[in-house]
Amino acid sequence: MPEGPELHLASLFVNRMCEGLVFTGAVEKSEVNKNPEVPFCCDAYVIKAQSRGKEVILTLTPFKNDGDSKRKVGKHQSQHPMDVVFRFGMSGFFRFTSDDDIPKHAHLRFYTNESPRRVLSFEDTRRFGSWQANGTWQKDRGPCVMFEYESFRENVLSNLSDKAFDKPICETLLNQKYFNGIGNYLRAEILFRLQIPPFVKARTVLEGIELKNENKKEIKKTTDTAGKKGVTVETPDLLSLCHTVPLEVVKLGENGYTPAKAEYSVLQAWMQCYSVDGMNSLSDHNGRTIWFKGDPGPMVPKGAKSRKIKWKIQKDHDYTDSKKAKKTHTESIAIEKPAKKKDNIKVKKESATSKAQGGSKRQKKDTKRVKTEPADENTKSKKQGKRSSKVPPRTGTNKIKGQHVEEVIKTKRNSVTSKESATKAKPQRRSSGTRRGRSR
DNA sequence: CGTCCACGTCTAC
DNA sequence: TAGACCTGGACGG
Structure with missing residues (x-):
């Protein structure tokens, strides 16, 4: 889940879980991980987190016992605070567990000084994530779209x-030098909100914004604490949506969505375009899938189209009937030279007429298979067998659809259980989103 | 069992 | 502009 909102939620999570706790000892790295060791060791230290775009910094600060300076300065005791910068790759996140429950892919670990000690882990299944001790916000990454909005906007427009x-535009939105925090699902959701074709030249889209906003004020934060209908806002432009849309996801988190807890279903329920059944999708020039509705725009990568809208129905919690025969749907969308100007463009989904011409171009995959496998050693003897991918039947509450979601979200705003439950979220795909435009 | 796909960078022809 | 870097879930045969 790691795009700007998830990174920020991760920092909130760390601060909440670690508040008042004292950590001790060395920072441990798993053997398999190739990132550098974090040379920090201290009898007592505290952890604080902050985020900026798609990065998180953990600050480890030696904790001095007030009153008598009882703390003996050990051999290699760290005396000064250390910043460790994290990038989450495709699967990174923080988790706080008991010592006996350290997850399989916990690659960097911080231990509390408690009796049964607990552990803050940086978990990263695919290991695309990275960290750097004594690090700083990566140079060349622009201002955070969520929390440095003014400078973000300035940086782009100037x-x-x-x-x-x-x-x-869909590719430029992934350029972290200008859109630090935007990722694949956010670019789709943002463009969707304005119905901007993904393959229109970025400058064309942004120049318009610059003119229109010469003297306008920024969008007011919707600070709706009670869902008022106030919202008297002028039409948001693309840059303001790069700010507000990610903040909507942060808000989901404040109301219960926790990336680390696999409550991806809440995020999926929020998504209006990304991976949604009925939307179109294409591979961009970097091989990343862009989801959109309607006209793709003129700069579509020639040759290869790509489509494939598949949706899985939730397996569990079924209605037992086996009529859910329709499992996967794959439809081809022929991109018929959108260069036709506006001609018709009926939107409403292409009619998949003839197949795309030739173009058997093997799309770039995630890579080849190299037969090697260090396989994460389970640091520490792990007893627990696998949790079985079985998902507990759930008490039907997980419907999540339409406004029911609103209720779920509001309802679970209370505690956040420090224990990490082992239940995985069930994969699911909305069958039909029939509820559009329920804006707040 | 094999193929495709995934919320992201990195760096090397 | 291709790979590389990784694991694992969904799906197809």
């Missing part, structure tokens, strides 16, 4: 001559 804006 650099439109950069060739980064020669690309299709």
Whole structure:
């Protein structure tokens, strides 16, 4: 889940879980992970987190016992605070567990000084994540779209001559030099809100914004604590949505959505476009799937189209009937030269007429298979067998659909159980989103 | 069992 | 602009 909102939620999680706790000893790294060791060791230290775009910094600060300076300065005791910067890759997140419950892919671990000690772990299944001790916010990453909005906006609008804006808007949105925090699902959701074709040149889209906003005020934060209908906001532009849309996800988190707890279903229920049945999708020039509705725009990668809308129905909690025969749906969408100007473009989904011409171009995959496998050693003797991918039948509450979601979210705003439950979220795909435009 | 796909960078022809 | 880097879930045969 790691896009800007998840990174921020991760920092909130760390601060909440570690508040008042004292950590001790060395920071442990798993053997398999190739990231550098974190040379920090201290009898007593505290942990604080902060985020910026798609990075999180953990600050480890030696804790001095007030009153008498009882703390003996050990051999290699760290005396000064250390910042460790994290990037989450495709699967990183923080988790706080008991010592006996350290997850399989916990690659960096911080231990509390409690009796049965507990552990803050950086978990990262795919190991694309990275960290750097004594690190700083990565140079070349722009201001955070969520919490440095003014400078983010300035950074984009004052650099439109950069060739980064020669690309299709959907690709430029992933450029962290200008859109620090935006990732694959956010770009789809943002463009969808304004119905901007993903393959329109970025500069074209942004130049318009610059003009329109010359004298306008920014969008007011919707600070709706009671869901008022106030919302008297002028039409948001693309840059303001790069700010507000991620903040909507942060809000989901404040109301219960916890990336680390696999409550991905809440996020999925929020998504209006990304991976949603009925939407179109194509591979961009970098091989990343862009989801959108309607016209793809003129700069579509030639040759390869790509489509494939598949949706899985939740397996568990079924209605026993086996009529859910329709499992996967794959439809081809022929991109018929959108260069036709506006001609017709009926939106409402292409009719998948003839198949795409030739184009058997093998799409770039995630890589080849290299037969090697160090396999994460289970640091520490792990007893627990697998949790079985079985998902407890659930008491039907997990419907999550339409406004029911609103209730679920509101309802579970209370505690956040420190124990990490082992139940995995069931994969699920909305069968039909029939509820659009329920804006707040 | 094999193929495809995944919320992201990195760096090397 | 291709790979590389990884694990694992869904799906197809």
